Amino acid sequence: MSPQRSRTEEAKEAKRQLLIHAAIEMFAKKGFHETKMQDIADYAAVGKGTLYEYFETKEDLFLAVYDSWIDEYEADMLRQSERLLDPVSKASALIDTTVEFYEKHADHAAILLEFWAHAIRSQNPHFLNRIREMKSRLSELGGKVAQELIKLKLFVDVDVESFTRLELAMSDGVFLQWILDGKSYPLRDAYKFRQSLIGAGLMTNTLRKLIAPKTDKRLKQGFLKPKSSNKKST
Amino acid sequence: MSPQRSRTEEAKEAKRQLLIHAAIEMFAKKGFHETKMQDIADYAAVGKGTLYEYFETKEDLFLAVYDSWIDEYEADMLRQSERLLDPVSKASALIDTTVEFYEKHADHAAILLEFWAHAIRSQNPHFLNRIREMKSRLSELGGKVAQELIKLKLFVDVDVESFTRLELAMSDGVFLQWILDGKSYPLRDAYKFRQSLIGAGLMTNTLRKLIAPKTDKRLKQGFLKPKSSNKKST
Amino acid sequence: MSPQRSRTEEAKEAKRQLLIHAAIEMFAKKGFHETKMQDIADYAAVGKGTLYEYFETKEDLFLAVYDSWIDEYEADMLRQSERLLDPVSKASALIDTTVEFYEKHADHAAILLEFWAHAIRSQNPHFLNRIREMKSRLSELGGKVAQELIKLKLFVDVDVESFTRLELAMSDGVFLQWILDGKSYPLRDAYKFRQSLIGAGLMTNTLRKLIAPKTDKRLKQGFLKPKSSNKKST
Amino acid sequence: MSPQRSRTEEAKEAKRQLLIHAAIEMFAKKGFHETKMQDIADYAAVGKGTLYEYFETKEDLFLAVYDSWIDEYEADMLRQSERLLDPVSKASALIDTTVEFYEKHADHAAILLEFWAHAIRSQNPHFLNRIREMKSRLSELGGKVAQELIKLKLFVDVDVESFTRLELAMSDGVFLQWILDGKSYPLRDAYKFRQSLIGAGLMTNTLRKLIAPKTDKRLKQGFLKPKSSNKKST
DNA sequence: CATGAATGAGCCTTCATTCAT
DNA sequence: TATGAATGAAGGCTCATTCAT
Numbered sequence: 001m002s003p004q005r006s007r008t009e010e011a012k013e014a015k016r017q018l019l020i021h022a023a024i025e026m027f028a029k030k031g032f033h034e035t036k037m038q039d040i041a042d043y044a045a046v047g048k049g050t051l052y053e054y055f056e057t058k059e060d061l062f063l064a065v066y067d068s069w070i071d072e073y074e075a076d077m078l079r080q081s082e083r084l085l086d087p088v089s090k091a092s093a094l095i096d097t098t099v100e101f102y103e104k105h106a107d108h109a110a111i112l113l114e115f116w117a118h119a120i121r122s123q124n125p126h127f128l129n130r131i132r133e134m135k136s137r138l139s140e141l142g143g144k145v146a147q148e149l150i151k152l153k154l155f156v157d158v159d160v161e162s163f164t165r166l167e168l169a170m171s172d173g174v175f176l177q178w179i180l181d182g183k184s185y186p187l188r189d190a191y192k193f194r195q196s197l198i199g200a201g202l203m204t205n206t207l208r209k210l211i212a213p214k215t216d217k218r219l220k221q222g223f224l225k226p227k228s229s230n231k232k233s234t
Numbered sequence: 235m236s237p238q239r240s241r242t243e244e245a246k247e248a249k250r251q252l253l254i255h256a257a258i259e260m261f262a263k264k265g266f267h268e269t270k271m272q273d274i275a276d277y278a279a280v281g282k283g284t285l286y287e288y289f290e291t292k293e294d295l296f297l298a299v300y301d302s303w304i305d306e307y308e309a310d311m312l313r314q315s316e317r318l319l320d321p322v323s324k325a326s327a328l329i330d331t332t333v334e335f336y337e338k339h340a341d342h343a344a345i346l347l348e349f350w351a352h353a354i355r356s357q358n359p360h361f362l363n364r365i366r367e368m369k370s371r372l373s374e375l376g377g378k379v380a381q382e383l384i385k386l387k388l389f390v391d392v393d394v395e396s397f398t399r400l401e402l403a404m405s406d407g408v409f410l411q412w413i414l415d416g417k418s419y420p421l422r423d424a425y426k427f428r429q430s431l432i433g434a435g436l437m438t439n440t441l442r443k444l445i446a447p448k449t450d451k452r453l454k455q456g457f458l459k460p461k462s463s464n465k466k467s468t
Numbered sequence: 469m470s471p472q473r474s475r476t477e478e479a480k481e482a483k484r485q486l487l488i489h490a491a492i493e494m495f496a497k498k499g500f501h502e503t504k505m506q507d508i509a510d511y512a513a514v515g516k517g518t519l520y521e522y523f524e525t526k527e528d529l530f531l532a533v534y535d536s537w538i539d540e541y542e543a544d545m546l547r548q549s550e551r552l553l554d555p556v557s558k559a560s561a562l563i564d565t566t567v568e569f570y571e572k573h574a575d576h577a578a579i580l581l582e583f584w585a586h587a588i589r590s591q592n593p594h595f596l597n598r599i600r601e602m603k604s605r606l607s608e609l610g611g612k613v614a615q616e617l618i619k620l621k622l623f624v625d626v627d628v629e630s631f632t633r634l635e636l637a638m639s640d641g642v643f644l645q646w647i648l649d650g651k652s653y654p655l656r657d658a659y660k661f662r663q664s665l666i667g668a669g670l671m672t673n674t675l676r677k678l679i680a681p682k683t684d685k686r687l688k689q690g691f692l693k694p695k696s697s698n699k700k701s702t
Numbered sequence: 703m704s705p706q707r708s709r710t711e712e713a714k715e716a717k718r719q720l721l722i723h724a725a726i727e728m729f730a731k732k733g734f735h736e737t738k739m740q741d742i743a744d745y746a747a748v749g750k751g752t753l754y755e756y757f758e759t760k761e762d763l764f765l766a767v768y769d770s771w772i773d774e775y776e777a778d779m780l781r782q783s784e785r786l787l788d789p790v791s792k793a794s795a796l797i798d799t800t801v802e803f804y805e806k807h808a809d810h811a812a813i814l815l816e817f818w819a820h821a822i823r824s825q826n827p828h829f830l831n832r833i834r835e836m837k838s839r840l841s842e843l844g845g846k847v848a849q850e851l852i853k854l855k856l857f858v859d860v861d862v863e864s865f866t867r868l869e870l871a872m873s874d875g876v877f878l879q880w881i882l883d884g885k886s887y888p889l890r891d892a893y894k895f896r897q898s899l900i901g902a903g904l905m906t907n908t909l910r911k912l913i914a915p916k917t918d919k920r921l922k923q924g925f926l927k928p929k930s931s932n933k934k935s936t
Numbered sequence: 937c938a939t940g941a942a943t944g945a946g947c948c949t950t951c952a953t954t955c956a957t
Numbered sequence: 958t959a960t961g962a963a964t965g966a967a968g969g970c971t972c973a974t975t976c977a978t
Contacts, residue, residue, distance in 0.1 A: 031351060041940095046939085047940060049938065049976085050939070052974070053937070058973065058974090109354065114347070118265075120343065120413055121263070128416075131414055135414075163431075166408065166411075166431065169412075170403075170407045173403040173406045177399065177400075177402070180362070180365055190400065194404070197397075271948065271949085281963060281964040282948090283949090283951085284963055284964070286949070286950080287963075291949085292949090499819060504952085509961095514959080515959055515960040515961060517961065520953070520954080521958070526952065526953090578823055581815045581822070582815075582819050585816050585819065589733055596882070600883075603882075630892075631899075633883075634876065634879075634892065634896055637878065637879030638871075638872040638896070640879070642875065644818065644871065648834070649834075658864075658868065661864055661868060717941095743944095750969090751941095751944065752942055759969085760968095
């Protein structure tokens with residue numbers, strides 16, 4: 001609590017973050033089991049023993065990596081949702097944030113898969129809870145926006161909770177597919193395509209008429225082929 | 235080719251399937267790394283060495299597990315797509331098949347995640363190719379149905395390839411979410427909800443008017459709360 | 469004993485030899501431990517189980533290989549020693565036989581080393597006895613010739629047993645060196661060089677005067693450089 | 703370079719030597735394949751993993767054992783050759799050193815055989831090169847001595863390279879024979895007997911006359927029977 | 937605090953041997 | 958008699974974790 005103490009604690013926390021960063025890089029590149037504690041220590045340029053000063057076990061470190069990642073994601077989302085006022089912009093901003101976040105962390109995608117796999121099977125409820133809490137908070141965030149859209153009669157009356165949960169689920173699916181496709185197209189395009197599909201189903205006639213031309217064009221274009229400006233593509 | 239030969243080969247193939255089955259159970263329950271070859275051998279009630287008579291390495295066995303699973307899925311899908319004639323029923327049947335397949339293999343879901351994680355990182359292109367080929371064939375299957383729906387003016391003009399790819403992606407996402415949610419609701423309901431979201435975006439006005447009441451109701455209901463008849467749920 | 473029986477036995481013996489031959493090839497190429505029973509069976513084009521019809525264990529097969537080899541060597545030596553009458557020719561023939569045998573089996577040399585290594589350590593006295601018996605018989609053979617040479621006053625009075633034993637020892641050493649030298653010179657030349665060294669020490673003055681020019685030339689020439697006809701070699 | 707650093711390195715090197723020593727004992731007693739890494743670790747009273755801190759693989763350890771042995775041998779030889787001035791004493795000292803070395807390491811003889819066997823077949827040229835380099839250096843050493851003897855007209859003109867190479871070859875052979883004979887006579891005697899055989903062939907008449915009585919006696923006596931004073935031995 | 941040498945439990949894989957056919 | 962599928966003991970090697978410095 002003394003400034004002295006606090007400085008030390010800050011230093012510790014900074015080093016902790018450094019180690020987590022190193023762990024992210026290695027876990028992402030080689031996977032949990034293929035990453036050795038030695039690899040992480042080397043990457044972070046510390047001794048192997050030091051890792052154990054900050055994390056009890058390898059699994060703890062893995063958990064910390066996930067937490068760190070999720071915290072960042074949630075913070076991003078929260079920032080966006082607070083920045084804007086009108087719900088249409090908000091909805092759009094949330095999508096953008098997600099896309100950006102996923103793009104930024106594309107190289108780390110495999111960690112998510114392993115974390116999920118781990119969570120499904122782990123006896124340790126910590127893992128599943130962590131995921132569920134995260135999804136809950138994100139749902140809540142998206143839910144509020146959806147609610148506003150419904151109130152404004154821009155969306156049909158939809159079960160908000162189901163909707164946001166499904167949104168997240170599909171986001172994950174699209175991201176995963178993108179990774180498996182070798183990131184051969186802009187993730188953003190795939191999301192926009194998806195929004196056109198989903199959004200149209202929710203729009204009230206009022207809104208639909210307004211943006212129908214846009215969504216129709218998007219649906220027709222798809223996201224797999226490059227959107228070249230030439231009228232006649234191959 | 236002689237009956238003698240054929241019998242021996244049949245027996246070998248049968249045993250191979252037995253071993254794959256055992257591997258599925260163990261991999262699903264404990265994961266690739268936590269599953270020991272001894273576990274699988276014990277489950278299959280064979281000697282450890284026997285596994286190596288049928289599969290070169292543990293990784294090969296893992297690959298065989300995935301292949302076996304995918305083969306079954308594709309066969310199911312193909313059977314359904316050939317059984318019916320009109321595209322609306324076909325589309326519906328394909329969804330149903332997917333749902334059924336996923337429900338049947340819910341306990342094995344984690345294998346998929348690990349396989350994907352493995353594929354993303356593996357130097358062995360075999361893994362990624364396997365996944366891509368599968369997705370391709372399924373896309374083709376769904377694409378034909380979508381094409382027919384467009385021809386019948388039931389769907390708006392959509393890039394079929396993008397559409398089916400996204401369909402599959404979102405299917406995976408919904409399934410994954412369902413698993414992470416602890417299978418606390420019928421997977422089927424989540425799919426129907428998703429269909430309402432997506433489908434409405436694609437429908438032409440003709441079709442939309444016909445089924446709008448149904449989809450609107452579904453969207454309003456959601457899939458998370460039990461569809462009990464009592465008006466006031468918690 | 470019946471012709472029937474005898475034929476069967478002949479057939480068995482022939483097959484046994486076939487298997488030994490296969491074993492020699494594989495043991496020589498890859499060594500005892502690196503050679504798998506499967507390798508030998510494959511080479512002999514028989515089933516793995518068949519090997520066990522003829523040899524109790526892998527070690528037995530190894531022993532049989534050695535015996536077979538030694539038998540051939542001894543038979544060769546005996547044949548030569550009986551073929552000629554005068555002791556000088558005999559001595560020369562024995563050397564030639566040895567050289568020829570070693571040259572013929574150069575590719576199998578490593579078996580000898582392994583056999584010796586095995587013998588030194590083996591609890592099984594069989595191995596050592598086999599080697600000692602062989603050396604004894606060869607010593608006896610060479611001893612008789614040496615004795616005759618001494619009687620004829622061509623050799624000085626030498627302890628025959630020591631002499632022949634040492635002869636064999638040095639033969640092995642020269643052969644081994646030749647192998648380790650990658651067979652980069654004619655084995656025969658190395659032997660002749662050796663004979664010049666050794667022989668001169670044993671010769672009586674009578675004999676020495678006769679052949680001194682020849683041995684002196686050999687010693688001067690050595691065996692490592694090619695015996696080209698040009699007077700001034702590099 | 704700092705004392706700190708140097709102490710650590712010294713300690714590491716000392717431990718390395720300890721492990722090599724343990725490996726020598728076990729390899730010699732049981733052979734390469736029959737020796738388990740666990741055996742060596744147990745003998746050295748360290749954990750199994752520690753061995754792998756110092757040697758990458760079992761084969762590496764084997765190689766290190768050989769190197770260590772050869773280094774010692776070469777150092778012994780070099781020391782002797784530098785200690786004395788006159789070539790006759792030198793020649794004698796080199797022989798003595800070899801005998802002493804071989805006697806000291808009699809129990810480890812089988813390692814040599816295995817090493818040779820390994821070298822002949824190994825794809826790894828490291829092994830063969832190691833042997834050849836060693837032989838080269840020893841040849842050079844012996845060659846210089848021989849050259850001096852020739853200059854002094856004590857030896858006839860002999861191809862020095864061939865001579866020393868053959869010397870080494872025969873040394874190996876005699877040592878090997880001694881081992882196979884169960885060390886039933888003094889190795890030194892066998893060497894002296896050999897020297898009498900060889901030396902006589904090289905000696906000029908000058909020298910021969912001087913030492914003929916001695917060599918003749920040796921040749922007559924042999925090395926197999928105990929040199930007891932009783933006239934009538936069995 | 938930081939380190940890295942030491943550890944040993946543990947696993948994949950091999951392969952000699954068996955035996956039912 | 959010949960076979961090869963099945964077996965399981967055994968071992969090289971890995972690596973998370975500990976702890977003395």
